Amino acid sequence: MTPSSDVETPRYRVAVRALCEFTARTGDLDLRFTPAPTAQQGIAGHQVVVARRGEHYEHEVTLEGRYGALIVRGRADGYDPVRQRLEEVKTRRGDIEAMPANQRALHWAQAKVYAALMCRQRDLERLEVALVYFDIEQQRETVLTETMDRHTLEAFFIAQCERFIDWAEQELAHEAARAQRLTQLAFPHADFRPGQRALAESVYKAISTRRDLMLQAPTGIGKTLGTLFPALKAMPGQQLDRLFFLTARTTGRRLALEALITLGMADAAETGDGPAVRTLELIARDRACEHPELACHGDSCPLANGFYDRLPEARQAAVARGWLDHAGLRDVALSHRVCPYYLGQEMAHWCDVVIGDVNYWFDTSAMLYALARQHQWRVSVLVDEAHNLVERGRAMYGAEFDQGRFAAARRDAPAALKRALDRLWRQWKALLRDHDGDYICLETPPRKLFNALSQFVTAVGDMMVETPIGLESALLEAWFDAMQIVRIAELAGECDPDHYLFDIERRGKSATLSLRNVVPAPLLAARFEAAHAVILFSATLSPAGYYRDQLGLEASTPWLEMASPFTAGQLEVHLAGHISTRYRDRGASLAPIAELMARQFRRRPGNYLAFFSSFDYLERVSETLAEHAPDVPQWAQARRMSEPERDAFLARFTLAGQGIGFAVLGGIFGEGIDLPGERLIGAFVATLGLAQFNPVNEQMKARMETLFGDGYRYAYLYPGMTRVVQAAGRVIRSPEDRGVIYLIDDRFQRGEIQALLPGWWAPPSSDRPTDVAG
Numbered sequence: 001m002t003p004s005s006d007v008e009t010p011r012y013r014v015a016v017r018a019l020c021e022f023t024a025r026t027g028d029l030d031l032r033f034t035p036a037p038t039a040q041q042g043i044a045g046h047q048v049v050v051a052r053r054g055e056h057y058e059h060e061v062t063l064e065g066r067y068g069a070l071i072v073r074g075r076a077d078g079y080d081p082v083r084q085r086l087e088e089v090k091t092r093r094g095d096i097e098a099m100p101a102n103q104r105a106l107h108w109a110q111a112k113v114y115a116a117l118m119c120r121q122r123d124l125e126r127l128e129v130a131l132v133y134f135d136i137e138q139q140r141e142t143v144l145t146e147t148m149d150r151h152t153l154e155a156f157f158i159a160q161c162e163r164f165i166d167w168a169e170q171e172l173a174h175e176a177a178r179a180q181r182l183t184q185l186a187f188p189h190a191d192f193r194p195g196q197r198a199l200a201e202s203v204y205k206a207i208s209t210r211r212d213l214m215l216q217a218p219t220g221i222g223k224t225l226g227t228l229f230p231a232l233k234a235m236p237g238q239q240l241d242r243l244f245f246l247t248a249r250t251t252g253r254r255l256a257l258e259a260l261i262t263l264g265m266a267d268a269a270e271t272g273d274g275p276a277v278r279t280l281e282l283i284a285r286d287r288a289c290e291h292p293e294l295a296c297h298g299d300s301c302p303l304a305n306g307f308y309d310r311l312p313e314a315r316q317a318a319v320a321r322g323w324l325d326h327a328g329l330r331d332v333a334l335s336h337r338v339c340p341y342y343l344g345q346e347m348a349h350w351c352d353v354v355i356g357d358v359n360y361w362f363d364t365s366a367m368l369y370a371l372a373r374q375h376q377w378r379v380s381v382l383v384d385e386a387h388n389l390v391e392r393g394r395a396m397y398g399a400e401f402d403q404g405r406f407a408a409a410r411r412d413a414p415a416a417l418k419r420a421l422d423r424l425w426r427q428w429k430a431l432l433r434d435h436d437g438d439y440i441c442l443e444t445p446p447r448k449l450f451n452a453l454s455q456f457v458t459a460v461g462d463m464m465v466e467t468p469i470g471l472e473s474a475l476l477e478a479w480f481d482a483m484q485i486v487r488i489a490e491l492a493g494e495c496d497p498d499h500y501l502f503d504i505e506r507r508g509k510s511a512t513l514s515l516r517n518v519v520p521a522p523l524l525a526a527r528f529e530a531a532h533a534v535i536l537f538s539a540t541l542s543p544a545g546y547y548r549d550q551l552g553l554e555a556s557t558p559w560l561e562m563a564s565p566f567t568a569g570q571l572e573v574h575l576a577g578h579i580s581t582r583y584r585d586r587g588a589s590l591a592p593i594a595e596l597m598a599r600q601f602r603r604r605p606g607n608y609l610a611f612f613s614s615f616d617y618l619e620r621v622s623e624t625l626a627e628h629a630p631d632v633p634q635w636a637q638a639r640r641m642s643e644p645e646r647d648a649f650l651a652r653f654t655l656a657g658q659g660i661g662f663a664v665l666g667g668i669f670g671e672g673i674d675l676p677g678e679r680l681i682g683a684f685v686a687t688l689g690l691a692q693f694n695p696v697n698e699q700m701k702a703r704m705e706t707l708f709g710d711g712y713r714y715a716y717l718y719p720g721m722t723r724v725v726q727a728a729g730r731v732i733r734s735p736e737d738r739g740v741i742y743l744i745d746d747r748f749q750r751g752e753i754q755a756l757l758p759g760w761w762a763p764p765s766s767d768r769p770t771d772v773a774g
């Protein structure tokens with residue numbers, strides 16, 4: 001929904017669907033009516049209906065009508081001019097009798113608004129209005145019809161507009177106030193930090209010229225403020241509707257909120273209302289949910305019961321507050337007895353700046369992306385720590401079939417699912433029979449298994465529609481997995497065959513089928529295309545060509561590097577080239593690494609981080625250090641740490657603290673943590689960060705070779721060195737910091753590797769064994 005203006009009066013455009021969702025929803029939130037068909041199934045279903053109607057049938061009929069300041073528009077699914085019948089088509093599964101009444105009412109509202117617009121546009125006196133429910137499994141239509149005259153339809157249309165118009169006028173006023181506020185927005189500090197002005201200018205220019213931009217900007221430059229400020233500033237001039245700040249980590253969300261507070265975005269407007277710019281923080285459902293033991297429908301959860309009846313007041317209170325970080329949103333939600341998570345989903349329609357995980361824009365079912373399309377928003381997107389988007393993209397576009405999970409689901413499955421699960425199991429066993437060995441990369445996708453999974457998904461959906469009971473957890477997990485596999489199999493079918501790997505790994509009696517995305521580029525590219533401009537920034541976005549290739553950015557996408565505010569004098573870089581951390585040399589490396597660490601610690605006691613390629617390696621060095629130097633305090637990252645355990649690990653890094661924290665490179669402490677000043681004075685990096693040498697990574701390498709002619713660097717070296725530089729980047733966090741880094745491995749001596757280290761570092765000085773004997 002976007003405001004527009006003509007000479008006389010500002011007008012507010014709203015899509016038919018959005019209008020009806022606003023005005024015609026009542027009752028409970030009820031997610032039992034899922035699963036919906038996938039987008040592809042929906043499109044296919046619509047095509048079948050159209051094909052059945054004959055040549056005279058018009059489909060996707062664009063309709064538009066005005067009422068006061070409102071412009072209502074949309075595309076009706078179909079119109080039969082011979083029968084004078086307007087059709088609203090809904091693809092679905094199962095018995096429509098089980099559909100909640102409020103859902104049916106919403107569908108009718110949409111059909112009637114389209115019908116009213118059709119009467120206006122074609123000057124018709126009456127119409128047959130039809131709701132066509134198309135069952136994608138049975139390929140059967142259930143058609144509900146009602147014949148209505150023009151006046152009845154017009155009255156219905158006006159009633160919907162009347163219910164919406166106050167809100168639309170409020171939104172128009174808000175848009176004007178927002179534009180004024182952002183036009184006047186000034187940088188909140190007297191000066192920019194070194195490099196920050198150049199950063200801000202390049203972001204502003206990119207958004208103003210509608211270009212994507214890759215920015216390698218070091219820590220300490222003030223990236224969050226330096227990107228948010230120009231992105232906000234560019235909004236009025238570019239007539240942008242929304243700004244999304246996306247990040248892979250909670251810390252990134254917190255920093256963005258802090259930067260917005262610094263920019264005055266949480267302050268009340270001069271009118272005394274809420275802030276002129278509305279901000280929303282989106283968090284995952286499991287963190288936002290108030291009743292994790294309940295299900296999301298009115299019979300189970302009190303915050304879902306009557307949700308839509310209380311939503312209008314909650315929504316109004318939320319826009320009045322305007323600053324909707326996690327705590328603010330929860331406060332509004334609970335005071336109106338609605339679910340905070342689903343209120344957040346609703347507020348994503350109405351907030352100007354949204355902060356959330358990257359999956360809200362890039363995932364297969366990304367909510368913000370879907371909203372932008374629905375409302376035809378012009379959006380700029382800031383992607384924080386953008387180097388993570390390669391791995392996150394692969395994960396978002398990948399899936400796994402885990403034998404154990406499906407076996408558990410099958411054991412206790414209700415009778416209604418037995419057939420589907422037995423069929424699935426047979427296909428799985430047949431696949432395993434045909435493919436022997438611990439690791440098999442399949443030459444073609446296992447279509448029969450995918451079909452069986454799709455049938456299982458349908459069977460669960462049907463069962464839930466007919467008997468809306470909660471699913472036992474093993475079954476629920478298998479169902480989610482199956483849905484993801486079906487979705488990814490469809491996506492993979494649309495990609496270059498080299499962009500996906502289908503492999504089976506056997507471990508003992510169990511086996512896993514993985515659908516691995518190798519290169520997320522084409523799938524991410526579509527999301528870049530949908531935005532006005534995407535700004536990707538990170539301290540580690542090199543080499544540019546590698547990231548362009550992996551992320552799907554055009555070759556012409558500018559890549560800029562911002563000068564570091566730090567100087568070589570702040571950081572001693574040592575290179576322990578006499579040590580090899582290769583797998584075969586690990587035993588011999590333990591004592592020299594421990595000696596080197598002890599020597600550095602004794603020379604300058606304080607807090608250090610030490611990074612290793614695996615928990616096993618970490619534990620062995622830790623034991624050796626404890627033996628050789630019991631005076632050096634140490635603590636270690638453990639496998640699968642809870643949040644309190646992570647906090648306890650970081651809490652050891654106090655200003656007066658001393659000791660070495662052992663961590664795994666590329667893990668939770670390898671990036672995104674901020675330990676300024678004396679809280680961290682040095683790091684030991686005992687690995688090149690190369691992915692483990694195994695059949696999967698070798699397959700990835702082979703594909704990278706085929707696609708980019710550079711298998712080793714693309715599969716191993718570049719991702720590895722990104723991890724190294726990220727980890728080392730924990731040491732110097734401000735121009736006042738002083739620290740030391742030890743790069744431990746002979747391969748760090750190679751020119752090619754050193755070229756991947758930050759340019760502001762001094763050339764590493766060599767630490768010979770004689771130097772390190774403590």
Ligand code: SF4
Nearest residue numbers: 289290291296301339
């Ligand atoms: S509070 Fe939890 S269970 Fe209730 S509707 Fe929200 S997410 Fe669902």
